[in-house]
Amino acid sequence: MTDSNSQASSSAPSIPGDALPPVEQHAVQYATVRNAHETELIEDYVELIGDLLKHRGEARAADIANRMAVSQATVSKMIRRLNELELVTSKPYRSLFLTEAGQKMAETSRARHDIVLHFLRALGVKDSTARIDAEGMEHHVSDETLAIMQRFTEQQQNS
Amino acid sequence: MTDSNSQASSSAPSIPGDALPPVEQHAVQYATVRNAHETELIEDYVELIGDLLKHRGEARAADIANRMAVSQATVSKMIRRLNELELVTSKPYRSLFLTEAGQKMAETSRARHDIVLHFLRALGVKDSTARIDAEGMEHHVSDETLAIMQRFTEQQQNS
DNA sequence: CATAATTGTTAGCCAAGGCTAAACTGTTTG
DNA sequence: CAAACAGTTTAGCCTTGGCTAACAATTATG
Ligand SMILES: [Mn+2]
Ligand SMILES: [Mn+2]
Ligand SMILES: [Mn+2]
Ligand SMILES: [Mn+2]
Numbered sequence: 001m002t003d004s005n006s007q008a009s010s011s012a013p014s015i016p017g018d019a020l021p022p023v024e025q026h027a028v029q030y031a032t033v034r035n036a037h038e039t040e041l042i043e044d045y046v047e048l049i050g051d052l053l054k055h056r057g058e059a060r061a062a063d064i065a066n067r068m069a070v071s072q073a074t075v076s077k078m079i080r081r082l083n084e085l086e087l088v089t090s091k092p093y094r095s096l097f098l099t100e101a102g103q104k105m106a107e108t109s110r111a112r113h114d115i116v117l118h119f120l121r122a123l124g125v126k127d128s129t130a131r132i133d134a135e136g137m138e139h140h141v142s143d144e145t146l147a148i149m150q151r152f153t154e155q156q157q158n159s
Numbered sequence: 160m161t162d163s164n165s166q167a168s169s170s171a172p173s174i175p176g177d178a179l180p181p182v183e184q185h186a187v188q189y190a191t192v193r194n195a196h197e198t199e200l201i202e203d204y205v206e207l208i209g210d211l212l213k214h215r216g217e218a219r220a221a222d223i224a225n226r227m228a229v230s231q232a233t234v235s236k237m238i239r240r241l242n243e244l245e246l247v248t249s250k251p252y253r254s255l256f257l258t259e260a261g262q263k264m265a266e267t268s269r270a271r272h273d274i275v276l277h278f279l280r281a282l283g284v285k286d287s288t289a290r291i292d293a294e295g296m297e298h299h300v301s302d303e304t305l306a307i308m309q310r311f312t313e314q315q316q317n318s
Numbered sequence: 319c320a321t322a323a324t325t326g327t328t329a330g331c332c333a334a335g336g337c338t339a340a341a342c343t344g345t346t347t348g
Numbered sequence: 349c350a351a352a353c354a355g356t357t358t359a360g361c362c363t364t365g366g367c368t369a370a371c372a373a374t375t376a377t378g
Contacts, residue, residue, distance in 0.1 A: 018273065020214050021290065027228035029294040030203070034366090036295055037196070041335075044189070055179050062355055069186035074336060076357055081334090093343060093356060114177065120304060123311065129303045131180065135188040136195055140295025144288045145279060152282065193336090200365075221325055233366060235327055240364090252326060252373060 033140065040139040043109045044068075045078060046087055049096055050106030058095035112146060113138045119149035122156040192299065199298040202268045203227075204237060205246055208255055209265030217254035271305060272297045278308035281315040 020026065048067060052059035061079060065072045079096065082088040087102035098106055116138045120130035141149070179185065207226060211218035224234045238255065241247040246261035257265055275297045279289035300308070 020210055023225050025287065025290070026226045029291050030227045030229075032291050033295040038334090051179055060355080061357095066182050067185045068189045070189075070335090071337060072356065073338075073358080077335080080357095123304075124307050125301075125304050128184065129301050131184070132188050132191050133299055133301050133304050136192040136299025137296050140292055140299070142284075142288050142292050145282075145284050145292050148283050197364090219325080220327095224325095229365090230367060231326065232328080232368075237365080239327095 036139045041078075042082065042085070042087070043105065043139065044135075045082060046098065046102050046105045047109040047113065049088060050098060050103065050110060053096075053098065059097075060095055109138075112141065115146055115150050115153070116141055118153045122153040195298045200237075201241065201244070201246070202264065202298065203294075204241060205257065205261050205264045206268040206272065208247060209257060209262065209269060212255075212257065218256075219254055268297075271300065274305055274309050274312070275300055277312045281312040 021029070045064070048064060049059040052063055056063070061072060061075045064070075065075045068075070079088065079090060082102075083090060086099055087105060088096050088098055090096045113134060117130055117134040120134055121127060125133065180188070204223070207223060208218045211222055215222070220231060220234045220238060223229075224231045227234070238247065238249055241261075242249060245258055246264060247255050247257055249255045272293060276289055276293040279293055280286060284292065
């Protein structure tokens with residue numbers, strides 16, 4: 001009894017240009033995004049800790065809370081997770097430090113973040129917008145796209 | 160007692176180019192991303208339902224589960240939420256439909272998704288990668304950047 | 319038309335990532 | 349050096365978005 005699809009199913013779609021992708025491919029799209037979301041926040045923390053260490057010499061939980069606009073309790077809980085993941089080391093009430101694995105992740109994330117940010121600026125997006133967009137986009141850009149973005153930015157600079 | 164920052168704090172950063180943004184601006188970056196994450200999944204559902212209605216004439220929970228690679232229970236729960244948000248209407252065991260608000264959201268999301276996808280292809284990213292990247296990126300692209308992407312794609316086509 | 323297969327729902331579990339309130343530690347300062 | 353202040357942690361709560369298992373309804377088929 002498909003009593004309600006009578007009007008919609010008969011007429012052809014207005015523009016045949018973009019059909020639905022095959023189910024498997026479509027599923028990969030969504031699964032990849034869900035996957036990225038699992039590591040996204042961790043990458044942002046590690047990247048920020050790396051930046052604080054480089055630019056400030058220390059990374060305090062309070063700084064992270066302020067920069068992320070999140071409560072100190074939230075940061076504290078996350079630091080426990082990062083510890084369990086062996087990305088940071090921390091003695092109670094002291095500055096944080098990155099493990100080897102943490103430093104590696106921080107560098108990778110920072111590099112990717114910078115490529116996206118510089119690309120957006122090269123495209124003509126104004127700095128404050130580019131920073132906001134890059135913060136979210138960075139986690140969803142494949143290596144292939146990243147390489148293309150980097151080339152684009154370089155060519156723009158040698159205009 | 161900053162006993163451990165001795166090596167890190169003294170030497171200047173290798174490249175002074177990218178300093179930390181001011182705290183307030185930095186906080187806006189992260190908060191905007193958190194915000195996008197709240198609506199992201201809802202947009203994907205509504206968009207997919209709209210696409211299924213357009214291309215298939217009906218939108219069944221099982222189709223959504225298959226396309227999203229997620230259990231039927233997960234879809235069922237989400238549909239309850241979409242109902243509460245008055246984005247979809249559904250009678251049990253029947254196809255889903257979009258409310259006015261749902262249709263509006265579907266169109267907006269679809270348009271944005273397409274702009275990002277077409278932009279990536281215009282940049283030179285291969286289709287399968289572009290689809291994956293667009294699925295995640297779309298939720299983090301500002302109107303400003305979106306407009307620039309659209310212009311870029313058009314110019315590329317009138318090459 | 320009875321039964322099998324498909325589809326949908328419900329219940330109950332879990333982890334992640336937020337929050338507030340309260341307790342605790344470390345630092346500054348009168 | 350005692351108190352006040354700033355920073356950190358813990359406890360306990362909430363929502364979101366997954367899952368599996370069990371059950372219910374619909375649809376297809378022998
Ligand atoms: Mn980043
Ligand atoms: Mn980020
Ligand atoms: Mn989309
Ligand atoms: Mn999406």
